[in-house]
Amino acid sequence: MTILVTGGAGYIGSHTVLYLQEKGEEVIVLDNFTKGHYDALLNTTYYEGNLHDDELLDKVFTNHSIDSVIHFAASSLVGESVADPLSYYKNNVLGTHHLVNKIVEHGVKRIVFSSTAATYGEPDSIPIKEDDSTIPTNPYGETKLAIERMLKWCEDAYGLKSVSLRYFNAAGADPESRIGEDHNPETHLIPIVLEVANGQREFMKIFGHDYATEDGTCVRDYIHVMDLAQAHYLAVRKLRDTKQSGVYNLGNGQGFSVNEVLEACRNVTGRLIPAREAPRRPGDPAVLIASSEKAKQELGWDPQYSELETMVQHAWNWHKEHKDGFIK
Numbered sequence: 001m002t003i004l005v006t007g008g009a010g011y012i013g014s015h016t017v018l019y020l021q022e023k024g025e026e027v028i029v030l031d032n033f034t035k036g037h038y039d040a041l042l043n044t045t046y047y048e049g050n051l052h053d054d055e056l057l058d059k060v061f062t063n064h065s066i067d068s069v070i071h072f073a074a075s076s077l078v079g080e081s082v083a084d085p086l087s088y089y090k091n092n093v094l095g096t097h098h099l100v101n102k103i104v105e106h107g108v109k110r111i112v113f114s115s116t117a118a119t120y121g122e123p124d125s126i127p128i129k130e131d132d133s134t135i136p137t138n139p140y141g142e143t144k145l146a147i148e149r150m151l152k153w154c155e156d157a158y159g160l161k162s163v164s165l166r167y168f169n170a171a172g173a174d175p176e177s178r179i180g181e182d183h184n185p186e187t188h189l190i191p192i193v194l195e196v197a198n199g200q201r202e203f204m205k206i207f208g209h210d211y212a213t214e215d216g217t218c219v220r221d222y223i224h225v226m227d228l229a230q231a232h233y234l235a236v237r238k239l240r241d242t243k244q245s246g247v248y249n250l251g252n253g254q255g256f257s258v259n260e261v262l263e264a265c266r267n268v269t270g271r272l273i274p275a276r277e278a279p280r281r282p283g284d285p286a287v288l289i290a291s292s293e294k295a296k297q298e299l300g301w302d303p304q305y306s307e308l309e310t311m312v313q314h315a316w317n318w319h320k321e322h323k324d325g326f327i328k
């Protein structure tokens, strides 16, 4: 039984591949390497190509006995999605359409899908629960919600079982520092702050200091990438064992402000890390915190690295040794 991981050379995908392999799962990867890295794949069979390539998908599903698909491959920058929504509908919705079409054609019965907190938009209340309203405030979130709904209809029509995992803010790196996060351009808070610590940026910008939060900066729910990886493994197992579809939040249930993240980075690195106040970033909600009780109860999810400083430490261990990220 092989698991196909699309986007397995990216940040969360590569950590999940490592986790699955350590659990004894047979894994193959499909990635077009637009954002992924060859060096993020350690001893893993991969196919280089696009979700839209039907011939390649036929080859992958024919060459391997695939029982489940974990689908990470997507475009995922909120700002970029606002500037160019059509490219997001093409890569995310249309790309997933090609993939699911082949999944159904080849008789595969299980898919785990990377969804996002961005499906909610402005939260109804905190902590956010799975049945709260989903009114995305950007095309990125819209495309992810459209895919969740496409999967629901595919279950009704073709019996395809799915788990959609709505991650909050992925953070950290492999605790053994074999791989880490390398995005270009980098937009995420923790790696940007660590670039300043590494002397690669002069200062970091705090986007907004007048939010209705305790210290005026945005609050987010950071979740360790290896805890996300664990949830994917559990989701595949649940689909194998119970054949029950579901939608789950994955967060740590605690919020940290931008200032608190900055302080944690200063503590972990022992470096000064200059910061400047900057205007709010359009589209940023003030506070996003998940309730992940459903994932804990139904998937048996048991996050191991909930301390913010642990996440920063693991990210820092990798970043300080890989200033330029992965070489290739």
Ligand SMILES: NC(=O)c1ccc[n+]([C@@H]2O[C@H](COP(=O)([O-])OP(=O)(O)OC[C@H]3O[C@@H](n4cnc5c(N)ncnc54)[C@H](O)[C@@H]3O)[C@@H](O)[C@H]2O)c1
Residues within 6 Å of the ligand: 006, 007, 008, 009, 010, 011, 012, 013, 030, 031, 032, 033, 034, 035, 036, 037, 049, 050, 051, 052, 071, 072, 073, 074, 075, 076, 091, 095, 114, 115, 116, 117, 166, 167, 168, 169, 170, 171, 183
């Ligand atoms: N990073 C986060 O905090 C976060 C939060 C919520 C949801 N997500 C979702 O998780 C998934 C993984 O995020 P990430 O941060 O690891 O992103 P990433 O960009 O590091 O990884 C995505 C991978 O998919 C590949 N890819 C993209 N389009 C493709 C296509 N058409 N065909 C084949 N390969 C393709 C890229 O080359 C890359 O390796 C994404 O679906 C993203 O929307 C991420």
Ligand SMILES: O=c1ccn([C@@H]2O[C@H](COP(=O)(O)OP(=O)(O)O[C@H]3O[C@H](CO)[C@H](O)[C@H](O)[C@H]3O)[C@@H](O)[C@H]2O)c(=O)[nH]1
Residues within 6 Å of the ligand: 076, 077, 078, 116, 117, 118, 167, 168, 169, 170, 187, 188, 189, 190, 192, 204, 205, 206, 207, 208, 218, 219, 220, 258, 281, 284, 288
């Ligand atoms: O240089 C920076 C970068 C970020 N921030 C702030 O730090 C917080 C976290 O920002 P990130 O860009 O790291 O993460 P987001 O919360 O914007 O986005 C994350 O969560 C989203 C769901 O809400 C999407 O899923 C997205 O892919 C994922 O990265 C935000 O308040 C942002 O304004 C700064 O102050 N300065």
